[in-house]
Amino acid sequence: MTTYDIALIGFGGVNRTLAELIATRGERLRSELGFGLRVVAITDLRLGSLVQPEGVDLSVVLKLGGGHETFAAYGGSADTNNESVIRHCTADIICEATFTNPDDGEPAVSHVRWALESGKSVCTTNKGPVALRGAELSSLAEQNGVHFEFEGTVMSGTPVIRLAKKTFAGLKLNGFEGILNGTSNYVLGRMEAGLDFDAAIREAQELGYAEANPAADIEGYDVQLKVLILANELLDAGIELKDVHRQGMSTVTPKDIRKAAREGRRWKLVGAARRNPDGSVTAGVSPVALPLDHGLAGVSGATNAVSFETDLLGAVTISGPGAGRVETAYALLSDIIAMHAARAEASANA
Numbered sequence: 001m002t003t004y005d006i007a008l009i010g011f012g013g014v015n016r017t018l019a020e021l022i023a024t025r026g027e028r029l030r031s032e033l034g035f036g037l038r039v040v041a042i043t044d045l046r047l048g049s050l051v052q053p054e055g056v057d058l059s060v061v062l063k064l065g066g067g068h069e070t071f072a073a074y075g076g077s078a079d080t081n082n083e084s085v086i087r088h089c090t091a092d093i094i095c096e097a098t099f100t101n102p103d104d105g106e107p108a109v110s111h112v113r114w115a116l117e118s119g120k121s122v123c124t125t126n127k128g129p130v131a132l133r134g135a136e137l138s139s140l141a142e143q144n145g146v147h148f149e150f151e152g153t154v155m156s157g158t159p160v161i162r163l164a165k166k167t168f169a170g171l172k173l174n175g176f177e178g179i180l181n182g183t184s185n186y187v188l189g190r191m192e193a194g195l196d197f198d199a200a201i202r203e204a205q206e207l208g209y210a211e212a213n214p215a216a217d218i219e220g221y222d223v224q225l226k227v228l229i230l231a232n233e234l235l236d237a238g239i240e241l242k243d244v245h246r247q248g249m250s251t252v253t254p255k256d257i258r259k260a261a262r263e264g265r266r267w268k269l270v271g272a273a274r275r276n277p278d279g280s281v282t283a284g285v286s287p288v289a290l291p292l293d294h295g296l297a298g299v300s301g302a303t304n305a306v307s308f309e310t311d312l313l314g315a316v317t318i319s320g321p322g323a324g325r326v327e328t329a330y331a332l333l334s335d336i337i338a339m340h341a342a343r344a345e346a347s348a349n350a
Helices: 013-033 082-088 108-117 127-143 160-167 182-192 197-206 221-234 254-262 325-349
Strands: 002-009 035-044 048-051 093-096 121-124 173-179 244-246 265-275 281-291 303-310 314-321
Touching: 002 013, 002 082, 002 325, 013 035, 013 325, 035 082, 048 082, 082 108, 093 108, 093 325, 108 121, 108 127, 121 127, 121 325, 127 221, 160 221, 173 221, 182 197, 182 254, 182 265, 182 303, 221 244, 221 265, 221 281, 254 265
Parallel strands: 002 035, 002 093, 093 121, 244 281
Antiparallel strands: 035 048, 173 265, 173 303, 265 281, 303 314
16 A cells, blocks of 8 residues: 655644644554555754654654754754755655745745655645745646645635635636635624624634734735635636735724624625636735625634635535644645545556
């Protein structure tokens, strides 16, 4: 049975959870999926780097993280050595889950490029490389006969990109609109319940939905990147980040929310893109007071949803978790499953 060697670039919540899944469910996954997974390298800003071609002892590394220990104490290095590890380790697949840089996508863009150039497939939950350099990196993957998968960049483990590409075959997508950020959706819901903006933000932070600096969520930067990914991947928009208009939700006041409620409407931060008659695509993110019978109006809490406009079925809406360590780790696993399926199909057709 095939076993894929993987390298975890970044050992925060997502890749750590993937390692936990491999450690606790490895045999079950092998039986159900028809392949095994073995971690042979890990890099992390705080822990450094660890490369063990025979397989990393996950029971040991999963206990690290709370103190001042580094991988140096276990035969590794206190330095990340990302380029060397990515280019030269024996991994078949690189799982990239470092922080998102919305300006230029680095260092994740380089992580992905190094992997693809060295003949390794990549799955990532990092929006930066996909939104800002997606076409270039996908082309590089094709040139090197490997895969570049990124399902988790938009709605965590909810399979939006892959579902639309495969399940909507035969349909023409004319556009989409979605609630693509759980933090902003939660805050708007709590404001509708009577909290002011600052109190709703504090509550979201206490629950772990919002960061200490919530600007990326509240001001629409996160949704802007996700809209760009969906527009380019599903509508072949060929647009850049500057082409996606952005307006955050911090301008929505309790007065606005009360007025909308009286009118049978509900405020949501909506990311959308639409194909114009001339073939161009208009994309953006902004707060919108939706009528209550709208498909997105009832999406509550930290849930995400996307409604696709199709020519034959009309609006088709997909809803599910848009965040969470386990959900996002599953997105990486789903990417590996897709790679395995593509490999099996290629072998059958050879």
